[in-house]
Amino acid sequence: MEQLKRLEALTAAIPAEQVEDVREDIVGELFKKSRELCSDAVTVTNRELLYRSERLDRIFTSKLWGFPIMLAMLGIIFYLTIAGANVPSSMLASFFGWIEGYLTLAFQALHAPDWLHGILILGLFRGTAWVISVMLPPMAIFFPAFALLENYGYLPRVAFNLDRLFKKTGAHGKQSLTMAMGFGCNAAAIMSTRIIESPRERMLAILTNNFVPCNGRWPTLILLASLFMAAGFSGGAQTLVTASVVMGMVLIGVVVTLSVSWGLSKTALKGVPSHYTLELPPYRKPKILNTILRSTLDKTIYVLRRAIIVAAPAGVLTWILANIHIGDSSILLHFVHFLDPFAQALGLDGFILMAFIIGLPANEIVLPILLMGYLATGSLTEVTDMFALKQIFLDQGWTWLTALNMMLFSLLHYPCGTTLVNIWKETKSAKWTFLSFAIPTAIAIGVTFIVAQVVRALGWV
Amino acid sequence: MRTYTVALAGNPNTGKSTLFNALTGLKQHTGNWSGKTVSLASGNYEYKDTRFRFIDLPGTYSLFSNSADEEVARDYIIFEKPDVTLLVLDSTALERSLNLALQVLEMTDRVIVCLNLMDEAKKKGIKIDARKLTDQLGVPVIPISARNNDGLDTLSEQLLLMCTGQTRTTPYRMKYNEQLESQISRLESELRDIFGDEYPSRWLAIRFLDGDQKLIATLKHRLSVSDKGGMTHGAAQALGSSNSGHSC
Numbered sequence: 001m002e003q004l005k006r007l008e009a010l011t012a013a014i015p016a017e018q019v020e021d022v023r024e025d026i027v028g029e030l031f032k033k034s035r036e037l038c039s040d041a042v043t044v045t046n047r048e049l050l051y052r053s054e055r056l057d058r059i060f061t062s063k064l065w066g067f068p069i070m071l072a073m074l075g076i077i078f079y080l081t082i083a084g085a086n087v088p089s090s091m092l093a094s095f096f097g098w099i100e101g102y103l104t105l106a107f108q109a110l111h112a113p114d115w116l117h118g119i120l121i122l123g124l125f126r127g128t129a130w131v132i133s134v135m136l137p138p139m140a141i142f143f144p145a146f147a148l149l150e151n152y153g154y155l156p157r158v159a160f161n162l163d164r165l166f167k168k169t170g171a172h173g174k175q176s177l178t179m180a181m182g183f184g185c186n187a188a189a190i191m192s193t194r195i196i197e198s199p200r201e202r203m204l205a206i207l208t209n210n211f212v213p214c215n216g217r218w219p220t221l222i223l224l225a226s227l228f229m230a231a232g233f234s235g236g237a238q239t240l241v242t243a244s245v246v247m248g249m250v251l252i253g254v255v256v257t258l259s260v261s262w263g264l265s266k267t268a269l270k271g272v273p274s275h276y277t278l279e280l281p282p283y284r285k286p287k288i289l290n291t292i293l294r295s296t297l298d299k300t301i302y303v304l305r306r307a308i309i310v311a312a313p314a315g316v317l318t319w320i321l322a323n324i325h326i327g328d329s330s331i332l333l334h335f336v337h338f339l340d341p342f343a344q345a346l347g348l349d350g351f352i353l354m355a356f357i358i359g360l361p362a363n364e365i366v367l368p369i370l371l372m373g374y375l376a377t378g379s380l381t382e383v384t385d386m387f388a389l390k391q392i393f394l395d396q397g398w399t400w401l402t403a404l405n406m407m408l409f410s411l412l413h414y415p416c417g418t419t420l421v422n423i424w425k426e427t428k429s430a431k432w433t434f435l436s437f438a439i440p441t442a443i444a445i446g447v448t449f450i451v452a453q454v455v456r457a458l459g460w461v
Numbered sequence: 462m463r464t465y466t467v468a469l470a471g472n473p474n475t476g477k478s479t480l481f482n483a484l485t486g487l488k489q490h491t492g493n494w495s496g497k498t499v500s501l502a503s504g505n506y507e508y509k510d511t512r513f514r515f516i517d518l519p520g521t522y523s524l525f526s527n528s529a530d531e532e533v534a535r536d537y538i539i540f541e542k543p544d545v546t547l548l549v550l551d552s553t554a555l556e557r558s559l560n561l562a563l564q565v566l567e568m569t570d571r572v573i574v575c576l577n578l579m580d581e582a583k584k585k586g587i588k589i590d591a592r593k594l595t596d597q598l599g600v601p602v603i604p605i606s607a608r609n610n611d612g613l614d615t616l617s618e619q620l621l622l623m624c625t626g627q628t629r630t631t632p633y634r635m636k637y638n639e640q641l642e643s644q645i646s647r648l649e650s651e652l653r654d655i656f657g658d659e660y661p662s663r664w665l666a667i668r669f670l671d672g673d674q675k676l677i678a679t680l681k682h683r684l685s686v687s688d689k690g691g692m693t694h695g696a697a698q699a700l701g702s703s704n705s706g707h708s709c
Binding site: 003004006007008010011014022023025026029030031033034035037038040041042043044045046194195197279281282284287 | 473474519525527528529530553555556557559560563564581586587588589590591593594597598608635637638641651652654655656667669671672677681684685
């Protein structure tokens, strides 16, 4: 206790008014010494070379070209992702179908009971296979491409371009960096908001992060866009339309992010944006092969792990719910019928809402759960052809409005369970964790409701 | 086998994570932007039958605890006392990097400086006299290029020498104006009375004069905990920033 008392006496004795000057002295001396050291030890042989980055920056962050270049880059990445993922997706799908055939034979040879085959093959295996074949190929293209841009040094330029917009909404310019991380995984992006010093602006970044579609939602967006929005086109045009629709979704997400940030900084999180320095690092040529290999391998392992940890149990759960009957229909159907009237008002149906609810732990499993629900047997359709899927949706009365609203709901709804846990860990506040669930949910419901009512009133569907 | 801890400190985006990956063989996310590493990652590296445990600290421009990540980096160096603090400087922006280096040299004797991105600097026509810097800073200065694995052997050798006590350093200590210096020396002796050699007294005195409330609070907390017979280690946990790298 002795030490503590002395320490307190000591701190009380430090005059508070001089603190400001002390910091200035310290920083001033540090700068002086650094300069002195440098002038001694550093020689610059060619001044021209030093300014190459600045010349590129004049283009990448120019008022005229900054945004078009940004959109073009994003568009190209989406185009490559969608164009390149089709073939490997189908190949993976038929590979899993082939394995399933043998697994079923093995079960029959062992005289395994039907329910076991149901849970393990029709539930667990198909659920996992689905997640992997739909998700892996796009991710294996999108993330390496994104990583190349990141390692080149383009992300801070994006932040620079978007800075003005964020500042106008009362948010922090670095929020665009945390948004970019959200493309990969919202849960990880919540951690990355630590780069924002001001607690108020950091909270804004946390609350709006899930309006950026994460790797669990890309496949839903891409699949629905290509099945329903680009249906009238073929070949290259189809890919182009799909890419445009997906990009449109991202832009809607950005608009909602800005609007919500603006709304919050006028109400619950009042304040002015703080000043900060954003560093524009020199452009560095990425180690191309290294970057591609690393991000592909990382993502492969990540997706596989997540598929096994989350999708597999969810597949089993859905199978069980769909196969235990109360009265004349299964638990799953009771649930779906209960949700249906509300879901219809949003332009969705009971199955879709059910899939989003059961899919809370991870967005990856929403689509597989939905498909399981649609099939009367309660198990997923065999994974063979992506476009055979469309028939399943059409049989359930889907229109382009259903697809559009499911995409919007997926984009805007509550963050996944992992993200919520991270928000809780980072904010340590039940109130803000709840709000980070409630705000997006309210927006998702509001937007889909309005879209559905308007489209129906105009008689477009 | 004895394990030594090595903390990687430096400005954002100077290649700390790249060096970390190159030595430990792990794959922390790397990217060309400031503020990518937000939590402490750790990994092991073995060299000549010695194990080094590397801690990848968040990149910061100063250690004045302006923000959460500066606090994490600062507290690690002061309270966890790594065997070596490895400063990773950006050769292409040395002046700014040295700012932080000078602050770290006030905190600990056991510092090795690497001049990273030497390849980049060479391309830009920047020449750095490492020997001159060694003389002036009073600690080893080693030019490297982490992404090309250049200079890592020299670095490893130096790490080994310092950890086994075969390198003596005479780190440069910042000198301030007279008025400040007299206040510093007065406070310094009182602080040494209280804490002994537990913490660098001169540095503490400077922080106190700068009115670093967060540091003072942490010190008080640690004193009251140790009075109750509790533990004095684990500052990193107390700050809620242990190894939670990829938690999703």
